[in-house]
Amino acid sequence: MPSVYIKTYGCQMNERDSEAVAAQLVAKGYSLVTSEASADVILLNTCSVRDFAEQKAIGKMQNLAADVRKNRPEVVLGFMGCMAQSRGKELIDRLPDVDLVVGTQKFHRTAGYLDEILSGSREKIVDVAEEQGSEATIREHLLNGATKEKSVTAFVSIMQGCNQYCTFCIVPYTRGEERSRTIPDIVAECRELVSRGVKEITLLGQIVTSYGRRTTPHPASPPSPHPMGRGQGEGRSAKTPFVQLLEAVHEIEGLERIRFTSPHPKGYGDDLIDAYGRLPKLVEHAHIPAQSGSDRMLKLMHRGYTRERFLGIVEKLRRVKPEIGISTDIIVGFPGETGKDFEETLSLAREVEFDLAYIFKYSTRKDTPAAEMPDQLPQAVKEERNQRLLTLANEIAARRYEKFVGKQTQILVEGRSKRNLARMMGRTRCNKTVVFDGSERHRGQLMNLKITRTGSFTLYGDPAVVGLD
């Protein structure tokens, strides 16, 4: 049977989609390979969130196409995912060596399409249509991947799409309207994973805190004129569907840890904050995208919260869980961002003291409202702000990592350290990577280690202190 190489760009949702496609292909008898050199089929699962990600995938495909035309004309080349969705057939017009373009609601059709192309019954296939119920099709897992090592952690997709319509963001156009799977369906998938040895599950979606808000899709309806709506869960006693889902997953025996990504700040109502106190398997980590520290920018971005509200969430979370790790996403150089707006972002970073901040230079995305806004900033300004914020965020993070030195912390051992295969790695509940001298028998174990030193966004633990056996 043919061999397949899948290269994934972008976020954890994309990683998860690639895994599901890989599992689907393995079930059909394809073999997975870890290098494109020996593959009969090469698939690039793409990202559209910034221009750079698109250019990387296009450049890669150009190189592959040049190689294939010369040396291996029978190799099948395909684009999947977000850029496939937003550009569709245009990709084949531009790169005629590409055989397959599969959009974000059609991952489950990939194996069938490859069969058709490989058997010669069809030459080129582009499918970027919407499909009702596609949110429930990302469910197959590959728990021992191409490396054949057992997985301790797994990702479970709970919803697809986003209706937030932040003015900078292409996701509502590449991933479509919000659609959620049912709680029983998700719990069944999680149970199955746990029965196969998984200890930690990360619930995934483009805006997980909006889980279950729209149980039926309305593909024909235009975006709401007030997409920010009320603060979800805020000031209401009822539990949001997302918190109900957390409770249901929490019931699963044998599951040790629950994570989720990505939430929206508006979803941090009191019910979710309380959940951190009530549900011991919900780890002390929150990735809460702030995007900016300036209210003026937050408004232009259509984020639906203020700086004060954001700070309030952080304060409440830290009251419930003082040791919580907080990470974030920040955009610098959004259209119209003044020096003063940027200073407010710097001061937000100082005030919150994020454990980790992903900082992005604003990238113009076609057909998003921000692309048409006045006062687009020169690249040099974006670069300079990016550097300044990065320097500050790294200083703050380094101080927060330093605080772990000399302390004991619990980790879940995931496997070998990627940088040094002789070592093992795990993560703390607050999402910090810890590397230590261990062995395969520690994989999947919860261990208490003493932290001896820090590296760049890594902690080093000394197993000798605690004793591993």
Ligand code: 5AD
């Ligand atoms: N330019 C720069 N960064 C962006 N992000 C989303 N869209 C853009 C854009 N047009 C960032 C946001 C988001 C993260 C996944 O990517 O910070 O949270």
